[in-house]
Amino acid sequence: MFWKRFNSNFKTGYRLFLFHQKRFATKFKGSQPQSNRHLWLLIIPFTTFGLGTWQIFRLQWKVDLIDRLERKMLKSPVPIPFDIKDQLEEFEYRRVTLTGSYDHSREMLMWPRVQINEEKKPIPGNRGSEPGAFVITPFHCNETKSDVLVNRGWVPKARMDPSMRPHGQVQGEIEITAIVRTGDTRGLFGPKNEPENNYWAWRDLEAMSNHAHTDTIWVDADATTTVKGGPIGGQTKVKLRNEHLQYVFTWYALSLATGYMFWQLWKKVKKR
Template identity: 30%
Template sequence: MSPRARRILPAVLASIPVLAILLGLGTWQVRRLYWKTDLLAAIARAEAGPPVPLTDTPEPFSKVETSGRFRYDLEAILGVEVRGPVLGTRLVTPLEREGRPTVLVDRGWVPLERRGAAIARPEGPVSVTGYVSPPQDRDFFAATDDTAGRRFYTADPRAIGAALGLSAVMPDLLVALAPPGASPDALPQGAQTLPRPPNSHLGYAITWYGLAASLVGVLVAWSLRKDET
């Protein structure tokens, strides 16, 4: 083996696994990019079209409708959200459906201080249109739920349902959409549109591929410089 090869070979061998990891991460982000692009297109189609009946295994972020009776005696609140100068939260109410699992419905935003606030609570059978929100994972930084006070900070319908004493609850949250023509002052304030998850995967892919290219460039430059000495 030539002296030049002996100088370069260790650096090449050390760079191969790093290069493979960088290329793998870039390729993974490209796949995520295509997946997220398809998901956003599906959400746009769902928003433009009519709602479909809620099934037991709905697609995430699909626009659906279902009917039942609200259990206002088991209302809970979820998270904290500021709108303008007003501190508020999300009002979550179980929707009981005959012969099917109960659905926890995020009916919309309400102020935390509700003195004098007229919150709509329709009686009898109701039909709810909304979108399917997958359950959140509880992480290390999540605030502790106040189950006795029915104040929750992680959107985990099964955990919330268990705390409310419900035995059969769908794992997804149904986020109610505001009816067409609803007053902006009506409470709860339902969602206006379907959510759009961020799509930053192209930037991540460029970053990982760019680091891979930089590694190759540095290795080539170092090899040439060593060859001149």
């Protein structure tokens, strides 16, 4: 995958340089250029070199970010703060404990989803990509004195209807361990949420909180909260895409290639 994308990006930049080189050669064919107009082609190798250097800084930033998130996940859970709403960014991906009770009458489903475990890998024996949904349930939290949204975990399509998992609808006051999350954004071509139909494709914290009449607080229940017949907890994705190294190679390779091509063009111009 790395080399496939690298080759694709490299070929695009290479063709761009060839296009402008041919335009230059055609324009001045058989005539002596009156100025050093060809020097503008230096923009390409200098720009791609700058982009490669910028991607090095982006790579370091992403590595540091992943490291911080991993260290957060390893910390022991702490009671969710009363003023968690003012600390969501600081507490994101932090394990917390909550006491309270679920209100299953306001349950929502976020789908389609496939089951994952805490190692972010498909579950063996789950037919690879069996469709299902995340069960999002309001939880009256004693610590915050408010209702919060809890992603209880994944259920298969056959048990998306609550009536098909009565034993999993936990009743009474309990304590859960969960991971604090913030809102998400819809992908460019991703499906839209339809609150009027109670259909949720992505984590729109504001809209889902308004729909369920809760605080704008979201936590993902961890695997220890799983009960027989209920949603499977531990469905938090913490791995971030990190393709900056690929971009570093791409931009530096383009800078080297186009720089060499410019040098060859420069020698031809000097001979005229």
